Each structure stands twice: as C-alpha cells, then as structure tokens.
Amino acid sequence: CGLIPTLNSFGNTTIMAKIKLNLLLSYPPAELNASIGGIYEKTPWIVEHFYADNLSPDLGPDVVAATKDRISNVKILFDEIKRYVKESGREKQLELLKSHPDLCLKLDPPAQKRITQESVQEQGRAGLSTLTAEERTKFHELNNKYKAKFQFPFILAVRNASKHTVLSALEGRVNSSVEEEIACALSQVDKIAWMRLLTKVDYPEGSNGHGGFLTCHVLDTANGTPASGMRIELYRYEDGSEKNGMRTQQRILLKSFLTNSDGRLNGPALSGTDFCEGQYEWEFYVGDYFAKYSLSRISGTPFLDVVPLRFGLDDPSEHYHVPLLVSPWSYSTYRGS
Numbered sequence: 001c002g003l004i005p006t007l008n009s010f011g012n013t014t015i016m017a018k019i020k021l022n023l024l025l026s027y028p029p030a031e032l033n034a035s036i037g038g039i040y041e042k043t044p045w046i047v048e049h050f051y052a053d054n055l056s057p058d059l060g061p062d063v064v065a066a067t068k069d070r071i072s073n074v075k076i077l078f079d080e081i082k083r084y085v086k087e088s089g090r091e092k093q094l095e096l097l098k099s100h101p102d103l104c105l106k107l108d109p110p111a112q113k114r115i116t117q118e119s120v121q122e123q124g125r126a127g128l129s130t131l132t133a134e135e136r137t138k139f140h141e142l143n144n145k146y147k148a149k150f151q152f153p154f155i156l157a158v159r160n161a162s163k164h165t166v167l168s169a170l171e172g173r174v175n176s177s178v179e180e181e182i183a184c185a186l187s188q189v190d191k192i193a194w195m196r197l198l199t200k201v202d203y204p205e206g207s208n209g210h211g212g213f214l215t216c217h218v219l220d221t222a223n224g225t226p227a228s229g230m231r232i233e234l235y236r237y238e239d240g241s242e243k244n245g246m247r248t249q250q251r252i253l254l255k256s257f258l259t260n261s262d263g264r265l266n267g268p269a270l271s272g273t274d275f276c277e278g279q280y281e282w283e284f285y286v287g288d289y290f291a292k293y294s295l296s297r298i299s300g301t302p303f304l305d306v307v308p309l310r311f312g313l314d315d316p317s318e319h320y321h322v323p324l325l326v327s328p329w330s331y332s333t334y335r336g337s
Helices: 030-040 045-054 060-070 075-087 088-096 104-108 111-116 115-122 133-150 163-173 178-202 286-292
Strands: 004-007 013-017 213-215 218-220 231-243 245-260 278-285 306-313 319-321 324-326
Touching: 045 060, 045 075, 075 088, 075 104, 075 178, 088 178, 104 133, 115 324, 133 163, 133 178, 218 278, 278 324, 286 306, 306 324
Parallel strands: 213 319, 218 324
Antiparallel strands: 004 013, 231 245, 231 278, 278 306
16 A cells, blocks of 8 residues: 556556655655645645645744644645635635646547646546547537536546546536536545545554554344354455556455354454555355355345445545445445444
C-alpha cells in the first residue's frame, strides 16, 4: 500500500513511493506544493493557504507542532485542506470547476497535452476511447448540453468508473438545477482530490497503517444462526496493462478464512499496513456450507454456490464491516462499522 502504480509520459506503468505523512508536514512550502498542490486541478492556492495557516514558521513553533500532532492520518489532512474550497466563496469555486478538463478531451489525443498527468490517468481508466459510434454521439450531445447549461465542464471522479458509469451520470445530472449541480460538481472535485492525495501520501513513519481495518460476519438466515465453518476468500484488484483502450485489472488472492462458531473471522481480515484503499472481493462458499444440512435444502445444482461480493475501500482510516446474510436462495449485504 506504500507504493502506487502510475503512468509515465510514454504510457508505461511505473511504481512510485508515497510520502510519509510526518515527512510531508515538515516540507517547506514549495516542496509541499510540488508534492500535493495538484490534488485540486490547477489550483495550488488551496495547499498554499493550508500551509500559511497551519505550518508556516511565522506562526511559531508551538502552533506548527500542534498542527503536526493533530494531523495524525491522511483523512485528517484532507479534511483540513478541503475546507478551504468550502469557505472560498462562489467565484473561487466556479474557477476551480472550470479548471477541470472536459472529458471529451479523452476522445482527442492531441488535446490531452493541455491537461494534467493526473487527469490523463484518471480518464484513461474510464475507457472512453472504447465508446461505440452510437455511444460517442450520445456522449457529445449530453456533454454539449451540460456545458451550455452550467458553463463549466462535466466532472466525475472516474478513477473506478466505466464508460457506462460516465454516460449514466451525465444523463442524470444534465437535468439538475444549477445550484444542485454546482454542489454535486464540487463534491466530485473533493472526491478526485481525495483519491489523488491517497496516491501521494502514506501513513506516518512508525505507524502501523492509517488505523482502518476490515471485518466480516456471515449469518445463516435459513436456519437463524451464525454461519459457522463457511470458507471465505478475499481478493484485491490491481491495475494491469492497457488493452484496447481499457486498463485491465488483475485479481489477486490475499487470504482464505473459515468462519468461527459466531460466523465471524478470528480477527480483522485486513488491518495495519495491509489495509489500504482499492477494490476488493469476498468469495463465500455458501454451497459447501449448506451441503451439511438436509439434502432437501439444496438442488442437485445449487441455486447459490459461490457468492462473489465486490466492494470498494475508500478510506484507509476507517473500519469497514462487510457482512453476508444468506440462505440457499438469497443473500444481502451492507456497509457496517
């Protein structure tokens, strides 16, 4: 989790080390801005103001030390930075929205020279270059309607979105009121900045991760009991190579588990430095589990055999509880804590 794959100018994937949080907070202003000033698109004043109000030597050593003590993980850092956007006023907020690139630039490779490397990488994951002729026409029509109505480009945190997500979001949001859409667009800008910050900043030296962890609990709703003895596997999705305009993903097995008598795992599935943002998947072997009950409960070909549950971890400082409520014929889940 301390390394992040990124695309260089030749389109190849390279590995870059993240900056430890405690070291980042000791950087002089120019180095701090060079490191994280780009999390908000072409708007370095946000990080500059954060530095001036919290880390400048002019504030005195006690204030700077208190800031460094207070900002103990990357989420706290982000919460303090993003408030400058919220408090900046409508004029500055609109300037920030207009600084973002038009998603249509992804369809015009020469035009990509005008946008930041972060945006090139994020838009590349959405696979817009694979739009069919019909999808491309629809995309341009909706995008032009959106820009004419709101006077700023359509913004979507696309890092883990597909072209279908982009089209769906654009089709829905183009009908919003101006005030609703400004609020939505600013929320998307914050999400983009958060994802960018996570690719740049790591937990402090000497810490065992950001503090978040992942747990699971399986309940057998057919028998009204915890699902004891169910086999579970946990996978993580990593970015792979680019193929036909799409960034492929590799599915990597992390761990295998067997639920205990309470239907839980014997401790967190992920914690410490192993717990980081990204896309994951549980595989629950429910067919094997229900096979121990009366044969009348399952078919010759079980309706549910292996239940895959794909989910995202967005904040490495939080507790994610991802359970399964299951019978031989149905299942459900939710984000718990």
